[in-house]
Amino acid sequence: MxxxxxxxxxxxxxxxxxxxxxxxxxxxxxxxxxxxxxxxxxxxxxxxxxxxxxxxxxxxxxxVGLMVTYIEDGGFIRFAPLGGPRPDTMNGARVQFFDGTIGIVCKDDAFTGSVTYDKLFIDIGAKDGDEVKQKLRIGDYATFDSPLYQLGQSRLVGPxxxxxxxxxxxxxxxxxxxxxxxxxxxxxxxxxxxxxxxxxxxxxxxxxxxxxxxxxxxxxxxxxxxxxxxxxxxxxxxxxxxxxxxxxxxxxxxxxxxxxxxxxxxxxxxxxxxxxxxxxxxxxxxxxxxxxxxxxxxxxxxxxxxxxxxxxxxxxxxxxxxxxxxxxxxx
Ligand SMILES: [Zn+2]
CATH class of the missing domain: 3.40.630.10 (Zn peptidases)
Known part of the structure; x- marks a missing residue:
């Protein structure tokens, strides 16, 4: 298995x-x-x-996953949840888009309140929105790109x-x-x-x-x-x-x-x-x-x-x- x-x-x-x-x-x-x-x-x-x-x-x-809803001029991607990924656990998560593009879910470092989807965005390392748009469009989707591995003697972890x-x-x-x-x-x-x-x-x-x-x-x-x-x-x-x-x-x-x-x-x-x-x-x-x-x-x-x-x-x-x-x- x-x-x-x-x-x-x-x-x-x-x-x-x-x-x-x-x-x-x-x-x-x-x-x-x-x-x-x-x-x-x-x-x-x-x-x-x-x-x-x-x-x-x-x-x-x-x-559960994410869908691109808006691409900011600064190169940040806004998204909507597909199903119910938990926003409080998503900051720092690595995601993979359908075309293989990798991104990280982030929030403003100064924000310390309760994390909701509208406080999060995805950074794919692009310099600006035009660079993002060369790869991704509104409606494109991603999932967590986390490893599957054994933890301890008898447990498995994966996304x-x-x-x-x-x-x-x-x-x-x-x-x-x-x-x-x-x-x-x-x-x-x-x-x-x-x-x-x-x-x-x-x-x-x-x-x-x-x-x-x-x-x-x-x-x-x-x-x-x-x-x-x-x-x-x-x-x-x-x-x-x-x-x-x-x-x-x-x-x-x-x-x-x-x-x-x-x-x-x-x-x-x-x-x-x-x-x-x-x-x-x-x-x-x-x-x-x-x-x-x-x-x-x-x-x-x-x-x-x-x-x-x-x-x-x-x-x-x-x-x-x-x-x-x-x-x-x-x-
Ligand atoms: Zn289920």
Whole structure:
């Protein structure tokens, strides 16, 4: 999974501009499925044929990023966020534009108040606005250009664990399948960070009976985090089954199937219930006649910053329980 994450880390694929990401993900899953295609909105749809129930898995390709809104005469670039990168963590971040241009997110040194997007700008080392305009225009986009690396014995850090962890755990699971009693569909979706529009169109095409979105969840195991909620999630304690978030109440039926798969493999689970956020499962529940859908969440610290952190054992456990779930016929 580390090699796949490394490869994806070099891909500039912010929400709404996922073409490069879709291409790489389609290539990654192709050896392990019967069919793979990219739909008009940019979702990668992959099919692993089986005779049983139609089951859809989703993980989103898009990630948070920036879009150029204005180029100052002095050579500084104003931007709008794509999705929700956290402005308080962006000062000093290195970014890469779609054409390879590198820049740094900056603010006025004298400004010490709370950092909002309008206090930030990007410096690409240009002497003036004309030099910037030779390379970039309004509407061009960038993502964090931060390395992916191991930290300590068992943790990985990188800018886009959300939701590349979902992508690589699903691909690992399908790559190791020994049998396929259910009819499996994989949607690597676009636009999750802003609307889950990709999940909606993918779910409509696939029309499955069961659905699992694999995404990430904030941790509460850092200093000053409220331990009494809205969540109680820790790194290294296993994937979390989602029971509720702001936009969905998960299907008890699918949750029971996931819990049973984890129990058969001896994998510890965490429980996630709160009233913030959402995931692709909200659109999966609503598509066509609806499907029994839930979210399996991988614990993540420092979400939507250039340095998101996860625990390797959580990835391994997530992939192993997904494989067990896939290999068990749904009656
Ligand atoms: Zn996500």
């Amino acid at each position: 580390y090699e796949m994450l490394k490869k994806l880390n070099g891909v500039v694929s912010p929400t709404g501009q996922e073409e490069a990401g879709s291409k790489v993900v389609a290539e990654m899953i192709a050896p392990f499925v019967d069919e793979v295609r990219i739909d008009p909105i940019g979702n990668v749809i992959a099919h692993k044929k089986g005779n049983g129930k139609r089951v859809m898995f989703a993980a989103h390709i898009d990630c 886009y664990m959300d939701d590349r962890l979902g992508i690589v755990t699903l691909i690992k699971a399908v790559s190791e399948l020994k049998n396929c009693p259910n009819d499996l569909w994989f949607a690597f979706t676009v636009l999750e960070e802003v609307s889950s529009a990709g999940a909606k169109t993918a779910a409509t095409q696939i029309d499955a009976e069961y659905g699992v979105a694999v995404d990430v969840i904030f941790c509460s195991d850092v200093p000053d985090a409220k331990k009494d909620g809205p969540r109680d999630i820790q790194l290294g304690k296993g994937p979390a089954i989602k029971y509720m978030d702001r936009l969905t109440i998960s299907s008890p039926k699918v949750n029971r199937l996931l819990e049973a798969a984890a129990e058969r493999k001896g994998i510890a689970l965490q429980r996630e219930a709160h009233n913030i956020g959402g995931s692709d499962s909200q659109e999966m529940q609503r598509a066509l006649g609806g499907m029994y859908a839930t979210t399996l969440s991988i614990p993540l610290r420092y979400m939507h910053t250039p340095a998101e952190m996860c625990e390797i054992s959580d990835l391994e456990d997530t992939a192993a329980m997904l494989r067990e779930f896939m290999e068990t016929e749904i009656k």
